[in-house]
Amino acid sequence: MARQPEVLVIDQDPQGRFEVxxxxxxxxxxFAGEAxxxxxxxxxxxxxxxxxxxxxxxxxxERSLRTIEALLDVLPETPIIAYARKETVExxxxxxxxxxxxxxxxxxxxxxxxASIQSVLESEERKRLRLSGQSKALGPKGLVVTVFGAKGGVxxxxxxxxxxxxxxxxxGQSVVLVDADHSFGDVADMLELSSDLSIVELVRDLDTLERxxxxxxxxxxxxGLRVLPAxxxxxxxxxxxxxxxxxxxxxxxxxxxxxxxxxAAMLSELSLAVLEEASVVLWVTSTDFSSINNxxxxxxxxxxxxxxxxxxxxxxxxxxxxxGVRPAKIEEVLKREFFWTVPYDNRVRVGSQIGKPAVLASxxxxxxxxxxxxxxxxxxxGSTPGGSTVQKKGRSWPFRRKQVSSSAxxxxxG
Ligand SMILES: Nc1ncnc2c1ncn2[C@@H]1O[C@H](COP(=O)(O)OP(=O)(O)OP(=O)(O)O)[C@@H](O)[C@H]1O
Ligand SMILES: [Mg+2]
Numbered sequence: 125m126a127r128q129p130e131v132l133v134i135d136q137d138p139q140g141r142f143e144v145x146x147x148x149x150x151x152x153x154x155f156a157g158e159a160x161x162x163x164x165x166x167x168x169x170x171x172x173x174x175x176x177x178x179x180x181x182x183x184x185x186e187r188s189l190r191t192i193e194a195l196l197d198v199l200p201e202t203p204i205i206a207y208a209r210k211e212t213v214e215x216x217x218x219x220x221x222x223x224x225x226x227x228x229x230x231x232x233x234x235x236x237x238x239a240s241i242q243s244v245l246e247s248e249e250r251k252r253l254r255l256s257g258q259s260k261a262l263g264p265k266g267l268v269v270t271v272f273g274a275k276g277g278v279x280x281x282x283x284x285x286x287x288x289x290x291x292x293x294x295x296g297q298s299v300v301l302v303d304a305d306h307s308f309g310d311v312a313d314m315l316e317l318s319s320d321l322s323i324v325e326l327v328r329d330l331d332t333l334e335r336x337x338x339x340x341x342x343x344x345x346x347x348g349l350r351v352l353p354a355x356x357x358x359x360x361x362x363x364x365x366x367x368x369x370x371x372x373x374x375x376x377x378x379x380x381x382x383x384x385x386x387x388a389a390m391l392s393e394l395s396l397a398v399l400e401e402a403s404v405v406l407w408v409t410s411t412d413f414s415s416i417n418n419x420x421x422x423x424x425x426x427x428x429x430x431x432x433x434x435x436x437x438x439x440x441x442x443x444x445x446x447x448g449v450r451p452a453k454i455e456e457v458l459k460r461e462f463f464w465t466v467p468y469d470n471r472v473r474v475g476s477q478i479g480k481p482a483v484l485a486s487x488x489x490x491x492x493x494x495x496x497x498x499x500x501x502x503x504x505x506g507s508t509p510g511g512s513t514v515q516k517k518g519r520s521w522p523f524r525r526k527q528v529s530s531s532a533x534x535x536x537x538g
Contacts, residue, residue, distance in 0.1 A: 128335075129241055130154035132172060134165040134191060135180030143230060144178050144207070150234045152331075153241070161191040170198045176241050179224065181208040181215045192222040201252070203244035207232070233367055238334055239374035246378045266377040269384050269502055270402035274418035276389040278410040279441035281305070282472060283495065284386040285314045286481045287406075290499040292349035293484065297381040297503065300342060300350040304369060304398050305388040306361040309354025316479030317343045322355040327368045330375070338379055347484060350380070366397035373401040382503060389418075391425055399426075404502060405436045409458075411448020419458055437463035439498070444468060464501065466494045 131148045133155075135141045141158045148155050156174040159165045161182075169177060177195060181188045192204055206219035207228040216227045225244040228236060246266070271284040288301040302323065303311035312318060326333065326341050333341055342350040352372070355361065376383045385398045399405060407422075409415045419438075427433070440451055440462045455461050466472075469491025475482035482492040 128152065128154045129175035129245060130156040130172070131241070132156040132169055132174035132177045133158040133180075134161065134169075134177060134195070136160045136182055136187065137180060140180040140207075140209075140230070144180075147232070147234055147237045151238050153238075161187045162194075165191050166194050166198055169195050169202070173199065174202060176244065177202055177204045179204055179206050179219075181206050181219055185215055185218055189218055189222045192219060192224055196223045201248065203248050205240055205244060235330065235367055235371035239371050242334070242378050243374055266380075266403075267382045267503060268373060268377055268401050268403045269382060269406060270387060270398050270404075271385065271406045271408060272387045272395065272399060273389055273408035273415070274391075274422040275410070275412065275415040277443065278389070278408045278412070278415050279443050279466070280389070280408050281309075281311055281314055281386050282476045282481075283406065283408055283439065283441060283466065283498075284384055285311060285476065286472070286483045286492070286495040287499045287502070288349045288351075288384050289315075289345065289347040289481045290483045290496045291382055291384075291503065292345070293347035294496065295499060295503070298350075298379075299348075299382045299384060300352060300376050300380045301384045301386065302352045302372070302376065302398075303354040304385050304394060305354055306358065306364070306392065306394050307388045307390075308358055309386065309388075311351060311386050312343065312353035314476045314479060315345050315349070315351060315481070317345060317351055317353065319343050319353065320356075322353050322360070323369075323372065324355045324360045324364060326352060326372055327364050330368065330371055334375055338375060352376070361394075364394070366393045369394055369397050370401055373398065377401075391422060396429075399431065402435055406439050406463075406498075406502065407436050408439045408441050409454070410441055410443045411451075411454065412444075413449065416449065416454055416457060423458065423460075436460075437502070439464045439466065441466045442468040443473075445470075464494070464498050466498065467491055469494075 131153050133141050133144045145155060156172040157168050159168045179188060179192055195204060203225040204223060205226045205228060206224035207230050208215050209230050219227060226240045228240055271280050273280045284301060288299050291297045292299045301311060303309035321341060321343060342352055345351055373383060387395050387398060409419045438458065438460050445468050451462060467490050469489050471486040471489035472482040472491035475485050482489055483495050486492055
């Protein structure tokens with residue numbers, strides 16, 4: 125951003141205006157002015173032509189909504205961010221219908237405010253490029269893919285690193301892989317990268333980086349993949365809040381085509397933050413009983429917090445050459461179909477152990493091919509678009525024979 129965006133604040137409540145003004149000041153953004161609703165707002169907006177307008181939603185939202193509509197009549201390209209003190213689904217829906225581009229619940233943080241402004245300005249810029257026919261090179265910018273699994277060792281990091289390398293090298297996307305595994309993240313090890321830089325330093329320097337070059341704060345893999353590693357000392361995660369991780373994801377999504385996120389095998393506050401930020405979740409399970417049972421509990425926990433189920437793509441990753449539970453049985457227990465199946469492949473295992481992802485080291489092995497196709501399917505760059513690339517159950521299943529399990533919940537015929 126060449127200059128700081130100028131922010132106009134519209135709110136009937138002087139206290140609300142004061143709070144936004146304080147945040148705008150802390151964020152070191154330009155302040156274009158303030159006004160109440162109605163004609164006062166519209167004439168000031170046409171006079172100062174701000175980059176972004178913040179509009180407070182009053183308890184009876186009609187005037188706020190009419191003001192949003194009137195502002196868009198005079199400044200159709202200026203993004204409006206609505207805010208309210210208390211979330212009411214109706215207020216969010218109405219402000220969006222009236223044309224607001226984002227919604228903030230107050231009180232909020234400076235990081236959130238900046239992230240919101242950046243994302244609306246970015247999308248405005250993309251819209252402008254689309255309208256002027258210059259958008260060909262944009263690609264699926266800002267796609268956030270979170271790789272999660274409810275059990276350790278199911279292959280989350282293996283999937284995330286191979287996808288990252290596949291997308292960056294072969295598919296030519298700008299991709300950053302964030303290691304949000306706050307237990308013992310090992311993305312850097314699996315890519316044979318080493319540095320003192322980590323997500324902790326990026327959180328610390330977020331303010332500066334939001335205005336400058338993020339690339340300097342990332343590691344560069346030979347494939348072109350950018351990596352934001354976890355700190356080597358896991359205790360350093362203590363300084364990283366879910367909100368700061370969200371702000372990092374927003375920042376990276378505004379600069380990269382794809383943000384891939386590796387996670388810890390637990391539904392912690394940090395994991396929930398990156399699940400909430402995800403456009404798509406690759407939910408990895410192995411054929412282990414505990415992985416399947418934990419997935420079942422995980423889906424139930426997410427259901428209780430009304431997590432949008434349609435973001436979740438279930439991936440079966442076969443991490444052992446030993447037979448496990450039949451895939452059809454796993455689908456039955458989890459009440460969902462596999463989006464993808466990655467076969468057991470010793471090359472994949474060796475690749476992650478020697479720090480050379482299999483898609484690079486042994487691109488022709490079955491596991492690499494599957495991971496490469498998964499990368500295309502997730503980003504919609506496969507030969508058949510979107511969901512039609514889903515592998516159907518049972519096809520080219522690598523098991524030699526079925527096993528009768530002893531678990532009541534996942535046993536065949538159980
Ligand atoms: N498709 C596969 N075929 C063979 N081995 C695999 C496959 N996927 C993963 N592995 C192996 O399984 C092991 C666990 O993988 P990985 O570390 O990626 O799991 P994880 O879910 O990230 O674990 P953690 O929760 O501890 O971070 C590794 O040794 C990896 O090489
Ligand atoms: Mg891992």
